[in-house]
Every structure is written in structure tokens, then in C-alpha cells.
Amino acid sequence: MRLFLITLASASLALMGADSTAPVAKKDTLPSTAPKPAERLEVPPPPFSDGIFPCSTCHANQKPNRTRRELAFHTEIDLKHDEEHRWCLDCHDADNRDTLHLASGEPVPFEESYRLCGQCHGEKLRDWKAGVHGRRTGNWNGAKGYLLCAHCHNPHQPHFKALAPKPAPRPPQRVLNQQAPK
Amino acid sequence: METEIDDPKFTRRMFNTGATAAGLSFIMTACGPKRLYEAPQALLRQRIQEMEEQYKENLDVNVKVSDAQPIPGVQFAYALDLSRCIGCRRCVYACVDENNQSRDPQIHWIKVFSMDKEKGVDFTNADPYYHPETVPEDGHFYIPVACQQCENPPCVKVCPTGATWKEKDGIVVIDYDWCIGCRYCMAACPYGARHFNWTTPSIPKEQINTNTHYLGNRPRPQGVVEKCTFCIQRTRAGRYPACVEVCPVGARKFGNLLDRNSEIRYIIEHKRVLVLKEELNTVPKFFYFYAT
Numbered sequence: 001m002r003l004f005l006i007t008l009a010s011a012s013l014a015l016m017g018a019d020s021t022a023p024v025a026k027k028d029t030l031p032s033t034a035p036k037p038a039e040r041l042e043v044p045p046p047p048f049s050d051g052i053f054p055c056s057t058c059h060a061n062q063k064p065n066r067t068r069r070e071l072a073f074h075t076e077i078d079l080k081h082d083e084e085h086r087w088c089l090d091c092h093d094a095d096n097r098d099t100l101h102l103a104s105g106e107p108v109p110f111e112e113s114y115r116l117c118g119q120c121h122g123e124k125l126r127d128w129k130a131g132v133h134g135r136r137t138g139n140w141n142g143a144k145g146y147l148l149c150a151h152c153h154n155p156h157q158p159h160f161k162a163l164a165p166k167p168a169p170r171p172p173q174r175v176l177n178q179q180a181p182k
Numbered sequence: 183m184e185t186e187i188d189d190p191k192f193t194r195r196m197f198n199t200g201a202t203a204a205g206l207s208f209i210m211t212a213c214g215p216k217r218l219y220e221a222p223q224a225l226l227r228q229r230i231q232e233m234e235e236q237y238k239e240n241l242d243v244n245v246k247v248s249d250a251q252p253i254p255g256v257q258f259a260y261a262l263d264l265s266r267c268i269g270c271r272r273c274v275y276a277c278v279d280e281n282n283q284s285r286d287p288q289i290h291w292i293k294v295f296s297m298d299k300e301k302g303v304d305f306t307n308a309d310p311y312y313h314p315e316t317v318p319e320d321g322h323f324y325i326p327v328a329c330q331q332c333e334n335p336p337c338v339k340v341c342p343t344g345a346t347w348k349e350k351d352g353i354v355v356i357d358y359d360w361c362i363g364c365r366y367c368m369a370a371c372p373y374g375a376r377h378f379n380w381t382t383p384s385i386p387k388e389q390i391n392t393n394t395h396y397l398g399n400r401p402r403p404q405g406v407v408e409k410c411t412f413c414i415q416r417t418r419a420g421r422y423p424a425c426v427e428v429c430p431v432g433a434r435k436f437g438n439l440l441d442r443n444s445e446i447r448y449i450i451e452h453k454r455v456l457v458l459k460e461e462l463n464t465v466p467k468f469f470y471f472y473a474t
């Protein structure tokens with residue numbers, strides 16, 4: 001009996017010992033500094049045009065017209081995003097105007113619009129989640145600033161606009177006699 | 183015939199004097215100012231305080247000089263997406279502002295080369311002075327080049343004073359106090375990444391970035407060499423370099439090579455990656471890749 005107790009005690013001690021050494025062993029491997037890709041990522045508010053959101057302020061009183069047509073309102077939108085095959089209600093939800101919807105019909109808030117874009121551009125979504133597609137700000141070893149797809153790409157005309165470059169460097173100059181050494 | 187030792191011009195006294203002088207000067211050199219990488223912490227702090235006082239006196243600006251040391255377990259690396267870069271040069275000027283580069287004469291740590299798509303990566307036909315109305319131009323792609331932070335840096339090997347070295351986190355730095363301006367390192371660098379201050383750098387007082395690091399962007403004197411340090415004053419504090427944050431197309435990526443979840447590791451493991459002048463065995467930690 002005594003022998004059994006001693007065995008039990010030593011076994012439990014060994015177990016405790018194993019427990020206490022576990023965190024030490026962990027220290028040898030490098031801690032991961034990149035944040036785990038969460039289901040919902042923190043992003044700045046979507047880039048709505050002034051006074052356009054919530055859409056339901058106007059659309060609540062209108063009956064949805066699902067036929068493809070030339071719009072009388074929103075004329076500033078010139079759809080250049082596979083426009084032969086797409087139209088407003090492929091992404092915007094007709095029943096709840098303040099959300100988007102996936103191909104499955106599942107509504108998606110504007111803050112998670114990347115899920116909608118990722119239906120076609122899956123490899124971009126994967127790279128974006130890994131921090132490789134799109135601009136990052138913040139900390140390389142901590143909190144990173146993510147942007148929504150729509151912050152850089154106009155969803156209706158996603159192709160990047162050309163930019164004016166900053167001035168070219170000046171060719172090397174002779175500067176020897178400009179300034180006396182201090 | 184007289185031997186040299188018997189020559190009355192070379193006396194025992196002359197020999198003794200010479201030997202004593204040599205011995206004394208060796209001792210005095212050993213006790214004298216230290217290179218910053220071998221200076222003890224207290225001496226470094228004191229030197230940094232002197233630097234701050236000198237900046238206050240000479241530039242009339244309260245420059246804060248940091249002495250942040252390498253973070254253990256970190257090797258910095260950089261990646262640049264050649265399929266995205268549009269050659270807008272936003273990074274060049276963000277770098278100038280962040281790192282107190284001279285405005286006149288102009289010093290740019292980043293040089294953006296415009297290349298012909300038909301010729302591929304070909305530096306003999308590259309143009310750094312392109313200035314179209316808008317970028318990208320048809321049939322062109324762009325390669326920004328700055329210090330490649332080599333694992334095996336040729337510039338460090340040739341420095342006669344030990345004024346430049348590779349830090350534990352992989353950043354190649356310069357001690358501006360020990361740089362004698364011989365410019366051997368500029369000749370040794372295969373990437374043209376080092377730049378020389380032919381005059382005292384001129385920066386408008388209100389544009390001086392006062393958040394500095396002693397091995398990085400603190401205002402330089404005339405006659406020293408300078409280069410990209412991965413924004414050591416930002417990255418050792420955990421932030422992204424200035425060029426990464428400013429890039430409008432998100433082509434610039436930065437992270438810890440030893441962290442398997444970092445962007446850098448993802449890029450190296452999943453994308454087509456190249457380094458410049460691989461055949462020189464400089465082992466750059468600046469990777470170019472194609473995301474698409």
C-alpha cells in the first residue's frame with residue numbers, strides 16, 4: 001500500500017514537473033507576431049460618397065425594380081466592372097438596401113465587402129488576408145491597419161487610375177565650391 | 183663601411199623616443215573615443231546627449247536621438263511587388279522627409295528605374311529620369327532600388343575604419359562619427375545604394391524629422407556616407423518603414439524573416455521571388471516578387 005502511495009506521489013510530481021517545464025520549452029520557438037486572420041477584420045469605415053448612406057433613407061419608400069435599365073438617379077456611376085454580365089442588384093441587396101449580398105443571397109454589410117469581392121477574386125482575398133495584397137500601415141509586429149478593397153479600387157470601376165509621378169531626381173551636379181567646410 | 187645602426191643620424195635616443203611615442207599613441211588610441219558599436223551603454227548615452235545638444239546649438243531644433251537596440255529573434259526583410267509598382271516616386275519623397283536627406287544638393291536613398299517590358303530586368307537600359315504626365319507608361323515597368331541590406335555586405339568589408347557594419351537584426355548601419363568619407367563603400371556597393379554628403383546637407387528647419395536614431399536618420403555632417411536603414415528609428419519601435427506606409431498601390435512589404443506568419447515569409451513561400459545580382463553572393467534581404 002505504502003509503495004503504491006509513493007509511486008502515485010512520484011508520478012503526480014513528475015506530471016507537475018512536466019507541466020511546469022512546458023512554458024519553458026515554448027520559449028525556444030519564436031513567438032508569432034503576426035495577428036491571426038480573424039473572421040471579421042478591423043477596417044476603417046467604407047468610403048461612401050457624401051450623404052449617400054444609409055441607402056434606405058430614399059429606397060425605403062421605393063418598390064424594388066429588378067429589371068436591368070438605364071438609371072434615372074446615380075448617374076455618376078459608370079459601371080466598368082464586367083458590365084456586360086453584371087448589374088447593381090448582383091452586389092447590392094434589393095430587400096435591404098443598406099447591405100450587399102453574396103451570390104448565395106446571404107446579406108453582407110458594407111464593412112465586410114471583401115467577402116463579396118472575394119467570391120470572384122479569391123486569390124486576392126487570400127493574399128489580402130495574409131497582408132500581401134494592398135496597403136498596410138501600423139506595426140510590422142502588432143496591430144496592422146487594413147483597408148477595404150473599395151478604399152483603393154472604385155467598386156464600379158476597379159482599374160487603378162494613372163497617377164502623376166513625383167519629380168525625377170536631378171542628374172549629378174558639381175557642388176564642390178558651393179560651400180566651405182565647417 | 184658603416185652599417186645603418188652605427189649611422190650617427192640614427193641614435194639610441196631616437197630609437198627610444200620613437201618607441202615610446204609609438205607605445206603612447208597606441209595606449210591613447212585604445213583609451214580614446216570608441217566606435218558606437220563597441221561603446222558601453224553609459225558612454226553611448228553620453229554621446230547621444232552630446233549629439234542632441236549639438237543639434238540644438240547648430241540647427242536650433244530639438245532632435246530626439248534614440249538608441250534602440252536590435253530586438254532578439256528578429257531579422258528584417260523587405261519585399262517589393264514588381265507587378266504592382268507604378269513608378270509614382272511617392273516612396274522616394276516619403277523617404278527624404280522621414281530620413282532627413284539633403285534637399286540641395288539632392289540625395290535620394292531610393293532610385294526608381296523605368297524599364298522596358300520587352301527587355302526585362304536590364305539595368306543597362308533603365309532610365310531613372312523618366313518624367314511622363316502620368317504613370318504607369320505603356321510597355322514599361324518600374325524597379326525601385328535602395329540598400330539591399332545584404333547578409334554578406336561588400337561595403338562593410340572595404341571600410342578602413344570599421345564605421346559601417348551589420349547589426350544583429352540584419353540592418354547595415356553607418357557610424358557617422360567614424361566615417362572618414364573615403365567612399366570605398368560606395369565603390370564596393372553593387373547596387374549604388376550609398377550616397378555621399380559633398381556639402382553640409384541642407385534641410386529647411388521646419389522639415390527636419392526630429393524622431394531619429396543614432397545609426398539612422400539623425401542629421402548628418404558634411405563628408406560622410408549615408409544609406410537606407412529600413413527606417414531603423416521606426417522599425418525598431420515596431421512600425422513599418424515610411425515607404426511601406428506611403429505606397430499607394432501597396433507594392434511594398436516588410437516584416438520579420440524569422441516569424442513564419444509574417445508577410446515576408448508568406449511571399450517567399452508562395453510567390454515568384456528574385457533578388458538583384460544574385461550571382462555576386464551578397465545575399466540581399468530585399469526581395470522582389472510578382473504577386474500576379
